Amino acid sequence: MHELSLAMSLVEIIEAEAARQDFHKVRSVLMEIGELSCVEVEAMRLAFEVAVRGTVAEAATLEIEITPGAARCPDCGHLAQISSHLSPCPQCGAMGLIACGGDQLRIKELEVD
Amino acid sequence: MCLTCGCGDAMDHEHGHEHGHEHGHEHGHEHGHEHGAGRLLRVEQDLLAGNARHATAVRQRLQRQRILGLNLVSSPGSGKTTLLTRTIERLNAAAQRCWVIEGDQQTSRDAERIKAAGAEAIQINTGKGCHLDAHGVGHALDALTLEAGGVLFIENVGNLVCPAMFDLGEAHKVVILSVTEGEDKPIKYPHMFAASGLMILNKIDLLPYVPFDVDACVAHAKRVNPRIDVIELSAHTGEGLDAWISWLNRERDALSALLGDEPPPPAV
Ligand SMILES: Nc1nc2c(ncn2[C@@H]2O[C@H](COP(=O)(O)OP(=O)(O)OP(=O)(O)O)[C@@H](O)[C@H]2O)c(=O)[nH]1
Ligand SMILES: [Mg+2]
Ligand SMILES: [Zn+2]
Numbered sequence: 001m002h003e004l005s006l007a008m009s010l011v012e013i014i015e016a017e018a019a020r021q022d023f024h025k026v027r028s029v030l031m032e033i034g035e036l037s038c039v040e041v042e043a044m045r046l047a048f049e050v051a052v053r054g055t056v057a058e059a060a061t062l063e064i065e066i067t068p069g070a071a072r073c074p075d076c077g078h079l080a081q082i083s084s085h086l087s088p089c090p091q092c093g094a095m096g097l098i099a100c101g102g103d104q105l106r107i108k109e110l111e112v113d
Numbered sequence: 114m115c116l117t118c119g120c121g122d123a124m125d126h127e128h129g130h131e132h133g134h135e136h137g138h139e140h141g142h143e144h145g146h147e148h149g150a151g152r153l154l155r156v157e158q159d160l161l162a163g164n165a166r167h168a169t170a171v172r173q174r175l176q177r178q179r180i181l182g183l184n185l186v187s188s189p190g191s192g193k194t195t196l197l198t199r200t201i202e203r204l205n206a207a208a209q210r211c212w213v214i215e216g217d218q219q220t221s222r223d224a225e226r227i228k229a230a231g232a233e234a235i236q237i238n239t240g241k242g243c244h245l246d247a248h249g250v251g252h253a254l255d256a257l258t259l260e261a262g263g264v265l266f267i268e269n270v271g272n273l274v275c276p277a278m279f280d281l282g283e284a285h286k287v288v289i290l291s292v293t294e295g296e297d298k299p300i301k302y303p304h305m306f307a308a309s310g311l312m313i314l315n316k317i318d319l320l321p322y323v324p325f326d327v328d329a330c331v332a333h334a335k336r337v338n339p340r341i342d343v344i345e346l347s348a349h350t351g352e353g354l355d356a357w358i359s360w361l362n363r364e365r366d367a368l369s370a371l372l373g374d375e376p377p378p379p380a381v
């Protein structure tokens with residue numbers, strides 16, 4: 001359950017922002033998760049519920065934006081959108097694409113009071 | 114003391130929110146427009162940024178001392194500790210230094226095995242935690258008497274999923290897969306194999322007794338990560354160990370070639 005330690009980092013970031021930008025309550029959190037990031041969205045939601053208890057984000061809803069993975073085909077050079085490390089090249093069918101994006105794990109926006 | 118976080122105490126403390134103000138301008142300007150009824154703030158911060166900061170500090174520290182850092186990852190029982198005890202005997206015989214950071218949820222049994230094999234070791238117990246993080250590794254380094262050159266092995270918690278995401282400041286992740294686990298593991302757990310520079314296929318002494326297709330396994334690993342190196346060995350019998358020791362020497366030489374042989378004099 002690495003999602004729990006990630007959710008705790010998320011709360012740390014929010015608390016630091018609360019002190020810096022002077023808010024006391026978070027209504028919603030917008031997060032970006034890359035499709036190649038090794039994070040289970042449902043596990044992240046559960047971990048978030050646990051991690052926000054007793055913090056300024058206690059009542060916040062979590063919105064998640066999924067970004068597709070990106071990879072370069074070693075055979076034809078095509079820059080492909082992929083959903084897993086196992087996806088073949090959509091252009092030429094080659095295996096073994098080299099991942100080059102889509103492992104983001106970011107907090108993007110907060111709606112606060 | 115922890116140079117990255119400034120904390121003065123032991124390895125397993127929790128960080129509060131005292132970190133995280135050195136980010137400069139990339140975060141936190143206000144939008145000005147309204148959304149629902151709350152104030153909308155753009156934050157744009159990486160969840161792993163805290164770990165990445167600690168990992169960078171560990172990496173710089175190891176590079177300064179010309180130490181090759183390796184993060185050993187696998188499912189439980191693949192033979193990480195057995196491989197390390199064997200490796201330590203070989204390195205000691207060649208008068209090469211190494212150190213081991215042992216990560217387990219509980220007990221210091223593996224650290225005891227390493228010490229008995231003749232290397233300095235420190236145990237990190239993660240409790241319920243399913244992976245090591247770079248902050249813990251940084252503090253563990255303080256407890257070791259590091260010298261220039263040599264190899265630092267970090268044996269991660271046995272788990273093929275979670276440790277993949279956490280950079281510990283290593284030069285490479287090394288994933289160990291034993292032939293009793295099935296040749297499809299690289300495609301079932303692709304993140305770990307995608308993140309690793311080397312796959313060690315261990316327990317090849319058992320190949321006569323278990324159905325395991327080595328070629329298919331290597332093909333699966335290359336499909337996930339075309340650049341991964343593969344070494345087949347048995348930590349039990351010692352077969353194939355030479356290739357692993359050569360790989361270690363090659364990587365250590367690559368580090369010296371990159372940074373120069375002599376570590377710079379210590380900062381005053
Ligand atoms: N036959 C055979 N057994 C091995 C080999 N390497 C390790 N073992 C056995 O596999 C079992 C697990 O080995 P460990 O070295 O403790 O494995 P580990 O990966 O450190 O385990 P955890 O730290 O608990 O995840 C032990 O019973 C070892 O004796 C090998 O090459 N061949
Ligand atoms: Mg072990
Ligand atoms: Zn292609």
Ligand SMILES: [Zn+2]
Pocket residue numbers: 115118119120248
């Ligand atoms: Zn610290």
